[in-house]
Amino acid sequence: MSKVYASAIVGALACQKDSYLKTLTTKVVSCVALTVPKPSKSKSKVIPPVETPRYEVEFEDTILFPEGGGQPSDTGVLHVIESDVTIPVFSVRRDGLVARHAVPEPLTPGATVTMNLTWGRRMDHMQQHTGQHLLSAVLDNYELATLSWSMGAGVQAGGDAILNYLDIPRKLTNDEIKSVQHEVNEHIQAALPIRVVVPESLEDGNTKTHKLPGDYDASKGVIRVIEIGGEEDDTSSKELKSKSTRLDHNTCCGTHLSSTSQIGSLVLLHQIPHKATQSRLYFIAGDRVPIYMQQCHTKLRSVNAALSCQMADIEANLTRISLQVRDLTSREKFWMSQAALHEATVLREKLSKSKVAILYLPEASLDFFNLVIKELGEEPLKQATVVLAGGAGKDGGAIVVAGVNVPDIVNEVLKFAPKARGGGKGRWQGKVNEWESGAVELLVEHITNLA
Incomplete structure (x- = not known):
């Protein structure tokens, strides 16, 4: 006997049907207590924070995306209607076809809640994730498949956590980096449409189900395909239109933008060797671009002050200091x-x-x-x-x-x-x-x- 789900299944969640939905009224289906580790006295182990999630809640539906496809989970706030209590949602995880929400307090099954999304975090994730799809699509034209990718934690995490990366079979040349970045930003400026398509059949040969997680039951779930560009592309540039016809067609559970223009911009940063012959290519997109630029500029100004020189002279001064340190x-x-x-x-x-x-x-x-x-x-x-x-x-x-x-x-x-x-x-x-x-x-x- 097949399992009957009391809640919307992952693949057909409200957040996946409408990535721009910021609030939703829904009901509690179940609430399960979690085993919380006791605070460790060892200095080498991290002591759990005060607001450790203690319960996992399943709702009839959700606008909070569970982690998946390289995209971190959403966070948000619940307003319990009956008790007029506000409860934070720390994270959401996928458990087979069910989305489970980590919260600090128990909720009664049947209780009505208003769910509010942390919109800034979602928008940032969509800019990075959709940017990765677009970048990978352009790299496909160079016969460079995306082997894996990782989204940086974000601005709040500080340091290099703002950076994303994807792994490709080989290192790009400097000319290729310029060309790929130019093509990606051309497609962004062209405002190509982005659609979620649910294929009628998985046997058409166009839908790559091997990318699905091993614990996702495709026979009971919903397979989503993200398409960038295509027939709905109304850009005036015929050349760009021909280049971008169905630019991307990949299975993905994540939330995405509706137009490439909303990515804003994408910048390729640096590469480092990975494994035997692969290359790890770092990039940022969307609002992270100006934030990262401001951070870098602030650091450069600090270096200017420390070296008592103009920005144009930083490299020469650092080379001189490096030689002096080597001599000393x-x-x-x-x-x-x-x-x-x-x-x-x-x-x-x-x-x-x-x-x-x-x-x-x-x-x-x-x-x-x-x-x-x-x-x-x-x-x-x-x-x-x-x-x-x-x-x-x-x-x-x-x-x-x-x-x-x-x-x-x-x-x-x-x-x-x-x-x-x-x-x-x-x-x-x-x-x-x-x-x-x-x-x-x-x-x-x-x-x-x-x-």
């Missing part, structure tokens, strides 16, 4: 090796007269101590032990113990740095997060007396 790094390595040689010589002299010696340098790093051990050589450490300690106060520092009787000497060191953590075979390396007041001086005195 080389000089640092030279003088570090000379200092390590000197300290190793002093330690070798001490170890010739005693079984243990200590070197404490507040500014020394673990790399420097390893150089000292290298310069000291193996022979002195066959009969004696050396302790190297660095850092000061709250900044902490490194500790190295090498030679014979390492475990015993480490135990002596830990008396003055009980919170130090480290390990190693033959040579113990550790880190002190903070030196207690006077601890270093007492350690030096104690190790010296052991000699």
Whole structure:
């Protein structure tokens, strides 16, 4: 017996029938409590936020799109009519053919709610998603299939999270990038129509059902095909019209714009190698373009101020600074090796007269101590032990113990740095997060007396 769905199925949701619907009155079908993980005391694990979703709700219909097709889920707000309570919807997920809404409070089955969409988030998602369809369609003309794609989280996430990318079989040349970007924006300016088509049959050979998720029952669901361009294209440019006749025809569950003009613009950014021969091409579209431009301009102005130069001179100044840093790094390595040689010589002299010696340098790093051990050589450490300690106060520092009787000497060191953590075979390396007041001086005195 086939399952009867009490709610609209994914593929025929209100949000998929009308991407511009911002509010909807509907009823609660079911509400299920979720198992919420207990807050972890471990610093390495993220503690769940206060507003962790605790219930999943199924409605008769929804204007909130469940995550799918590379498009993140919508968010929104519910107004419960009977109780006059407002509840946020954190996310929506697809469970087979059912859309389940994550909320912080339980809802009673049968309750009437007014659902309000977070429109800015939806519009941004549609600009990026429809932009990806258009970009992929143009890349198809270069015999470059879209292997996968990912939508950036958005402006609120900060940093590079604003960027989208798609993976293609090979890297584009600079000329191809210019050409592809030009063609995409030409189609945007042409205001090509975008339609959702539900094919009468899946056996016509034109609908690629292999792209459907494995848990989506195509026999009971609704297969949606997104078409860009075609017969309804009334652009005055015959050349563009011929290029754009049914420019795109792909199965997709996402929400889309009704015209390419609403994408606004699309910019190709940079590429990075991916897997063996593939290329990951980054892009942004819609309102993210001016926002990203403003962010970049603000950062460039900050760099201008830091370098005390004009924008045109930034690259030359950075090249000069890079060369200076490379030269200073080389000089640092030279003088570090000379200092390590000197300290190793002093330690070798001490170890010739005693079984243990200590070197404490507040500014020394673990790399420097390893150089000292290298310069000291193996022979002195066959009969004696050396302790190297660095850092000061709250900044902490490194500790190295090498030679014979390492475990015993480490135990002596830990008396003055009980919170130090480290390990190693033959040579113990550790880190002190903070030196207690006077601890270093007492350690030096104690190790010296052991000699």
